[in-house]
Amino acid sequence: MMNSIPYWWRHAPPTPGKQQNVQSNCDVVIVGAGLTGLSAAIVLARAGKSVQVFDRGIAGAGASTQNGGILSGNLRMGLTASMAAYGPDRGLAMYKEAIDARRAFRDFVNAEGIKCDLQYNGRFTGAMTPRDFDGMKRAADEENEALGVDAQILERQDQNAMVGSDLYHGGIGRDDIGSMHPAKFYAGLLAVAINAGVTVHDNTAVLNVLDQNHVETLRGNVTADRVIVAMNGYADNSDAWLRKRVVPVTSRIIATDEIDTDVMARLMPRMGTFGEARYLGRYYRPSPDGKRILLGGRDVLVGANPAGAARRLADNVVAIFPELRGIGVDTHWAGQVAYTQDELPSIFERDGIIYACGYCGSGTVWAPWFGRKAAYRILGDERARSAFDCNPPKTIPLYNGRPWFLPFAIGYYGVRDWIAGR
Template sequence: MSERDAYWWQAAPLTAERPQPVAPACDVAIVGAGYTGLSAAITLARAGRSVQVFDRLRPGEGASTRNGGITSGNLRLSRTEMVRRFGEARADAVLAEAKAAREDLYAFIAHEGIDCDFRLTGRFAGAATPEDYDGLAREAEHLHRSLGIEAHPVSRAEQRGYIGTDYYHGGNVRMDIGGLHPAKFHAGMLRLARAAGATIHGETAVLGIRPEGTGHEVATARGTVRAGHVIVGTNGYTDAADRWLRRRLVPVRSRIIATAPLSPNLMGELMPPRMMYTETRRLHYYYRPSPDGTRILFGGRDGTVAGDPNWPTANLRRALADIFPTLDGTEISHSWFGHVAMNRDMIPRIFGRRGVRYAAGYCGSGVVWARWAGQKAALQVLGDGAGQSALDFRAPGFVPLMNGKAWFMPGVFAWLSLQDRLAARRTRRRTA
């Protein structure tokens, strides 16, 4: 296995399976065999519908087996910004749905017996500046007061009980977030979908979808299918077969590095409670211990749009050493990336067009949102009132000059990096 392969594939390798015949008709065709598509397939097949799932890659080869495995269900926008954009009622409904989506994920894993190394560890968020600490303290108070989530601020004097660094100016802890093994989780979902009767077609690209009578005609690389309904869950891997959707999603590379195994004593010093971790920098990083507690997995935005150059790995290595100086020079065993999908609303979305249901745009928090949104889209197809969602209100707007490649990301990456450097410089001056 190459060092460029995802660390997760060691314990849950992807496989190319024997092709199954493509049926000429089915009740529902699903595009994408990641968390979104498999969640929809499980829901529909268990309801007695005939389901075929198509993926251009091997099932799960996209972000579903490349992500950090942190069950955050993050929302990029603050409540204040969501109220400004969408109104108070929808903002509060989205926040409540994030809590429900996390709880539903945990119940799903337990009820279905999915062995994916899930642990409800809690998460520490580090404040990059003293001002950020004030914001994190207010956030913890809001989570506890409004949503009943166990959360509290952590002062700088207390933070070494949670993380072995003086890099941050305190932070907060919330206990409703944990970690899982994303590739094992996907493998469990794949098993459930097949057991329910869904047919999964890996390495079978969908070439186009068009209305046909009361349903749709789905052209694939291995034949045409007539489907009563279509659900699209391609997210950051949307290709030119759906140009309309491609103009509404911005695929952004998120890269993760894995350290070589570290000693138990060092892991205990750096991550005492073995939590999940994030921070408040504009170009923020997320990190965690590996499920076996022997490595640190450290991720952030990549900043590239083509090829696989070495500098993003070097950038993550430097950022890791900034937080944990004792890891400067530590061997990196793996470096890989996957595509997350942003949208102009900057919240996960469910929407429809010409009878096709879409679930996409998870903004880097798909571990929780993708399974939830896929399930909701499937319930909507079934006409089940439980499919109602605060995420479903209109299609996100198109992104000008967007053609499937986020050509502007290097400039965005540089701008955010500059903002972080200036903020750090101001903080050093004030605290000197």
């Protein structure tokens, strides 16, 4: 019988804090208590601001404790394409910012002493075809030269040092991309926020973001100097404007049954993290104790048949590692990520309200980074500057907050991947 509680919640379940009165006035209101919201709150509280963070559920129970814990800081567009699309300076600056954001995550965990199984055991991105591999080699050379990263090209005959699978036609290794236990990290972040003096209100939805100074909540109206909206993939009608600009996409993960230690050592020799160079590529990793494989992918069929979707993910484990045929799914779960039209993480203002969102499924590094940037904006601190500063995203044509087109879009990208594999 498959369990549908996130695997991570066994070790650090999101737990409601003590209920506190909602203050009708404060310096900053933050809507959403995920990584974005709490990271903003910590900077502001440490700068002496009174901060109330509201979450419509239990704090952390959105994507921030459910994710795969892979610290990719990924951008969907490659370096060369970004430089072509946004100009050489800005395109390069985006990639440099990703390096800074990854480093900042690591520094924060170390500085705060958060115990979250942070590991840097190598990242392998596999090529699905020889042609993909050629493109990946070019991209790795460009990134090494322009950014000084250490992207290692692994020919097919050498990839077994990273992954015990013959599926890939070579791949790229990175040692600066790590992994963590997301629920343990969130618990540590929440403790830092509370120690800094942040008030977190669980189960207190913001019903309406009225303007840059006023919100209506389930437990009363609040006036603040500034408002930050950090709802990402869970944006609801409290901000109908945002809902027309950011598309929520369901992401589902499974954790397999336990696997023998010697088998795990063969399949994942460095116990690193894994991805694929495809639009709808899978991502996977070992659990921090090295006993299970966690594998995820986009899932548009969640309402229809979650257990079936979980079994399809198990089939994907077997497609990569055929010796695991018959492997059981211990648990599966799904959460919401958010995409903007240009598929870039975005920080922007609308009439003075600050928004940070749209991490396109790679938010473990980006969400804390943009949360802090949002706070620096309010503080007038020059660290607010970002290559991702942008105007509010445009509305998505024919979109009213219900992503009816997703099955078609995912089908389209699936077909593109399939054609690329021919």
